[in-house]
Amino acid sequence: MSSSPSSSLPVATRAPGRSLAAWWQALPLTAVFVLFFLIPLALILMVSFWDFNEYELLPGFTLKNYVSIFEGCGNTSELCVTFKTYLSTFKFSALVWLITLVTGFAVSYFLAFHVRSSGVQTLLFVLCTIPFWTSNVIRMISWVPLLGRNGLVNQSLVGLGVVNQPIEWLLFSDFSVVLAFVHLYTMFMIVPIFNSMMRIDRSLIEAANDSGASGWQTLWNVIIPLCRTGIIIGSIFVITIVMGDFVTIGVMGGQQIASIGKIIQVQTSYLQFPLAAANAVILLALVLMIIWALTRLVDIRKEL
Amino acid sequence: MSDSFSDQKDAVTGVQRRTLLKGTAGMAGILAAGMAPAVHAQEKIVLRYLGTAVNQDKAIAEKFEKDTGIKIQYVAVTTDDVTKRAVTAPNSFDLIDTEYFSLKKIVPTGNLKGIDVKRIKNADKITPLFTTGMVAGKAVGDQGTAPKKVIYLEGEKSKVFAKSPTQFMSLIPTVYNADTLGIRPDLIKRPINSWAELLNPEFKGKAAILNIPSIGIMDAAMVVEAMGIYKYPDKGNMTKKEIDLTIKTLIEAKKAGQFRSLWKDFNESVNLMASGEVVIQSMWSPAVTAVRTKGIACNFQPLKEGYRAWAAGFGLPATLSGRKLDGAYEFINWFLDGWAGAYLNRQGYYSAVLDTAKSKMEAYEWAYWMEGKPASQDIKSPNGDVLAKLGAVRDGGSYEARMGGIACWNALMDENNYMVQKWNEFVAA
Numbered sequence: 001m002s003s004s005p006s007s008s009l010p011v012a013t014r015a016p017g018r019s020l021a022a023w024w025q026a027l028p029l030t031a032v033f034v035l036f037f038l039i040p041l042a043l044i045l046m047v048s049f050w051d052f053n054e055y056e057l058l059p060g061f062t063l064k065n066y067v068s069i070f071e072g073c074g075n076t077s078e079l080c081v082t083f084k085t086y087l088s089t090f091k092f093s094a095l096v097w098l099i100t101l102v103t104g105f106a107v108s109y110f111l112a113f114h115v116r117s118s119g120v121q122t123l124l125f126v127l128c129t130i131p132f133w134t135s136n137v138i139r140m141i142s143w144v145p146l147l148g149r150n151g152l153v154n155q156s157l158v159g160l161g162v163v164n165q166p167i168e169w170l171l172f173s174d175f176s177v178v179l180a181f182v183h184l185y186t187m188f189m190i191v192p193i194f195n196s197m198m199r200i201d202r203s204l205i206e207a208a209n210d211s212g213a214s215g216w217q218t219l220w221n222v223i224i225p226l227c228r229t230g231i232i233i234g235s236i237f238v239i240t241i242v243m244g245d246f247v248t249i250g251v252m253g254g255q256q257i258a259s260i261g262k263i264i265q266v267q268t269s270y271l272q273f274p275l276a277a278a279n280a281v282i283l284l285a286l287v288l289m290i291i292w293a294l295t296r297l298v299d300i301r302k303e304l
Numbered sequence: 305m306s307d308s309f310s311d312q313k314d315a316v317t318g319v320q321r322r323t324l325l326k327g328t329a330g331m332a333g334i335l336a337a338g339m340a341p342a343v344h345a346q347e348k349i350v351l352r353y354l355g356t357a358v359n360q361d362k363a364i365a366e367k368f369e370k371d372t373g374i375k376i377q378y379v380a381v382t383t384d385d386v387t388k389r390a391v392t393a394p395n396s397f398d399l400i401d402t403e404y405f406s407l408k409k410i411v412p413t414g415n416l417k418g419i420d421v422k423r424i425k426n427a428d429k430i431t432p433l434f435t436t437g438m439v440a441g442k443a444v445g446d447q448g449t450a451p452k453k454v455i456y457l458e459g460e461k462s463k464v465f466a467k468s469p470t471q472f473m474s475l476i477p478t479v480y481n482a483d484t485l486g487i488r489p490d491l492i493k494r495p496i497n498s499w500a501e502l503l504n505p506e507f508k509g510k511a512a513i514l515n516i517p518s519i520g521i522m523d524a525a526m527v528v529e530a531m532g533i534y535k536y537p538d539k540g541n542m543t544k545k546e547i548d549l550t551i552k553t554l555i556e557a558k559k560a561g562q563f564r565s566l567w568k569d570f571n572e573s574v575n576l577m578a579s580g581e582v583v584i585q586s587m588w589s590p591a592v593t594a595v596r597t598k599g600i601a602c603n604f605q606p607l608k609e610g611y612r613a614w615a616a617g618f619g620l621p622a623t624l625s626g627r628k629l630d631g632a633y634e635f636i637n638w639f640l641d642g643w644a645g646a647y648l649n650r651q652g653y654y655s656a657v658l659d660t661a662k663s664k665m666e667a668y669e670w671a672y673w674m675e676g677k678p679a680s681q682d683i684k685s686p687n688g689d690v691l692a693k694l695g696a697v698r699d700g701g702s703y704e705a706r707m708g709g710i711a712c713w714n715a716l717m718d719e720n721n722y723m724v725q726k727w728n729e730f731v732a733a
Contacts, residue, residue, distance in 0.1 A: 054408065054409050054412070054716070054720060054721075055391050055409045055410065055412050055413050056413065068725070081725075081729045081732045084732050084733075085728075085732050088732070144575070144579075145579070148579050148580075148581055149579070149580060149581050150579060150580050150581075151579075168509055171581070172564060172565050172581075250568075254563075254564060254565030254566060255565060255567065255568060256558070256563060256565060256566055256731065257731075258728070258731050258732030262731065263728050263732075266517070266724060266728060267724065268388075269382070269384035269385065269388065270384065270517070270518075270720065270721075270724050271388060271391060271409065272721060272724065275721075
């Protein structure tokens, strides 16, 4: 929104948000936000500096938890657990981001520019959301009988004589983790990218054509820059989800692949809340940094 | 065109909606302020029973309600979460069903009340395995958190364990068993008799281990000893060096591709085994039974180094009083009275008071489950599935053979925090 419409309004209705009723109306959301987000966050930050034993938290101030997370990380011969875990988490984030971006962009492009009738467009868009009618975990688990050692894929491959032995890396591997992530989260790319593509003024594309731009040039110089907001929003969704995930990595990776979320979960289940809190604070800081970097590329508030 | 039209409409409905919102907010306030329903006097007792899903059987709750009129409300969470709730929210349950090794975390908080054995009818009939650590007159392995080390409290409101028997028990035992490796005999095709086989490269990519650190590390320790790498003074209470060694062994095996998967819950282990993803893994007895009821061969394989045992029991929260406390005692007494014991025995667990359970079981059932004799007729589970055909013998044989073969107990180590940290290293390796 630009500021020009408000300046043209009469003086009496200027700054409509400043009346008392408006503050009251903003209060519920603010209260919810403070109560369920800011206060817990502050508590987590506080607890991350506490000490603990087997059965109780000991209020105080210690950097012990942070130190123990990075214990052994000065060692150059082998990576410490924390760095290794983050490295594997980053690896999945990057892979999943790249694949969902390309797939999501292609699907949106098809929906936005190739499908002419808006009825078919809506229909196809709804089709994309069908997988979301069942829960995440079920969608994930349904891969297991398909990819397993005696699963459908392996049976077909062996039956067709393509391979002699069942392929082992289909399940409980990096491959299956990335596959599940892509399956689960491509939609989060499609929606914002499709949305920003639909706002592109078609006459711009015609203009590019008229000026003699090739299809690739139009794509690269017109469509992609105009979809930037959608791409960034989709990227934020996908990256934050993958960074914090422990269920998908657990189920599809056969619990053998480290993720920072999994470490936090294990620590909370052993009542090591301060350690888990410290880990959560570090993770949050990292994710916020990534989001900050992404939002430098585009002013989301301006574009929406 | 359409834009300006919708703007107008918005302006009209917008105003209406806002005034409406203000009105409803006020109404809601009035509604919330009063008019809560009146409290009933002398209503039916409802006991909130916190535990893992293992013992929380619908049939048990129904039978108990029929017998006494007291309602059981199950709160099913994982083993780790039972401990977490007992420590952090002791008022959220009226009866806790937890494992003895968790007591080292719960009792020091003072959230449990000692159970007065004078109010427990069958207290003196509880199997000596719990009170003195004996089976058939012989002492069994007591490495780890053996129940006899933590079963007595110094007083009703004590936060420390008593060294010798007292009037107050921390937990009244309910079920227990001895765990070992589960195997697929049809896919392995040779006898397995040692824990060392779990890391045998022959089963590369077809082995799995439990991903509950405090239990998984015990299985790993059994393997380390069986491989002859090291003999622990106490597997259930390792030093940092011993933990390092155990985890190192696991990491080396993992890097060599030994494990197909790690598993965390019952169903995962069943699926891994039933689908043939895994042919050898640490496993729980009812999970083996579950694989078998699918018609797939699966053995709960007795091993020469012995078993890793576990035991669970009922505890009472410190704040419980009045009618609910009486109801909880009534439930514990009812539980030890035979019907529930027989029910659990038929699932392959063992009950705390054997005599009463025996009186509620058929002779042929008792002979199969407890005496290790061949089944003289088909053995059925409590819900009617056939578990063993005529002539079959229970894995591990009789009660005395199996429980007498305990090598160690599930444990909580002094170095637990360090152990969990190292375990994460194994998962990340």
